[in-house]
Amino acid sequence: MAQVEEVDKSLVWAGNGSPFRLSYGKQFMWFFLVSDALTFGGLLTAYGFARHSVDSWPVAEKVFRALPFSDGDWPLIYVALMTFILIISSVTMVLAVEAGHRLDKKGVTKWLLATVLGGAIFVGSQAWEWSHFIHGSHHGAVLTEQGWAYVAGLEYQYDENGHVLMDGHDPAIQSLRLQFIDGGQFMMSGAEALEAYNTAERNLDGKLILENGLGVPVNIVGSDDNVTSVELLVEGTIYREMEGNVDSENWGELLSLYEGASSQIQGANLTENEYAPNAPAYADFFFFITGFHGFHVFSGVVINLLILIQVLRGVYDKRGHFEMVEKSGLYWHFVDLVWVFVFTFFYLL
C-alpha cells in the first residue's frame, strides 16, 4: 500500500485566498519595490562602470568634507550624519508599525510624526549638500601646464594695515598649495628624474614603478650604462602636491604654474566640475543618483504625512488594522535601504 504523508493543512495552498497569505496591497508594494530596486541598481551599475573605465576619479573623502557652521575639515562626516538620520527615521517607522499592530493610535501618531520629521531633516540636509557641491570651494580647480590642479590653499600678502598688497592689478600671493587631482600625466626632470630612473624597479611592460605612478623615460642623454640626464613622463595615479611661499625654492615655478593657468572651474554643473575636471560624468552621477533618491525621500515624507492625517482621523481604528502604516513603512525602509547602497558605492568606494 502506498504511504500517505500527513501534511499540515495550514501550510498547503488550496485556492480560496492568497498563496502568500498576504493582502493584495502589501504584496504589490513589495513587487513595486523590487522593480524600483532595479532602477536604482541600473543607476549604480552605470556609475560603477563609468568610474572604473576611466583612469582618474575623485575620492569622496576629498570632495565631501564640509560641515554646516564649520570651516574645518570633516571628510564624509556630514554624509555619515545623513545616513544616521535616515537609519533612525527607519527605526521610528518600524516602531510606528509595531504600535499599529497593537492598535495603539497614540503610539502610531508619535512615531509616524518622528519619521516625517526625520525624513524632512534628511531632505533639507541633501539640499545643503547639493548647494555646497554646486558652489564649490573658495578657489576651484585650475588647468596648469602640468594638468588640472585643485587650489587647496591660497594666501595673499597684506601690508601693516591689513590691506591686500597689489601686484599690478592682481593681489600679491603669499603662499600657495596646489593638489594635482587628475591623476594625468606630468613630466619629471632634473636630479629627481635621474635618481628615479636609476633606482626604480620596472614592471612587466618595462615601465618604471615610481611613487607617483608609472613612468616612461623620454629624452635620455648619455650612453646606456651612464645616463647623465633624463626626462620621465609619469602617469600619476595619486594626488601630487606642490606648495610653497614667497621664500621657498620652488616658488617661481609654482607661481607661474598657477598664474599661467589657461582655465578655471569653480563648483559643479552638468557639463564640468572642479572635483573631477577630466571626468564631468562624476557630477552628473552625483546629481542623478542622490537626486533620484532625494525625490524618493520627498515622496515618502508626503505619503507618510497623508497616512498620519488618516491615522488622526481614525480611519484605521474603524478598519481594525493599521496595515496602511505598514505599507508606507515598507516604502520608507526601502528608501533607507537604497541609501545604504548609495552610501557604499558612491561615497565609500
Added chain:
Amino acid sequence: MIRDDLYKDAEYAKSANHDEEHGREIRKKITKVTIILTLITILEVGVGIVLTRPMLGGESWSWFGIKMFYIILTVVKAAYIVLVFMHLGDERKNFRWVILAPYILFILYLLFICITESTYILDVMRAPW
C-alpha cells in the same frame, strides 16, 4: 461582487496584530538591530577616513580588501533592514524567495559589472593601439 483575490485582505492584515507582551519582544529586537546598524556605519566611516584609496593605491590588494569589506558590511546592513525592519523574515517562505531571489541576482550582477567588466574596458581604453 467581492473580488476573490481581495476578500481575505482584512483577515491577513489583522493576523499581523499582536498583544503588548509580544510587542515588547519586538521592540527589544528593534533596539538591538538599531545598535548594530549604527556601529556598522561608524566603522565604515572610520575606515573610510583612515585607509583611503590614494593612500593604499587604487590597484593594490589592500584596497581590494577594503572594497570587499565595505560590500560585505553593506549587504549585512541591507539584510537586517529587509529581514527585520521590513518583516520579510516573518513572511511565508515562498513569498520571501519571490522577493529575495531577484534582489540577490541583481546584487551579484551589479558587483560583476562594477568590478570585472569595467576593469576590462579600462584596459582596452588604456591600450596604445
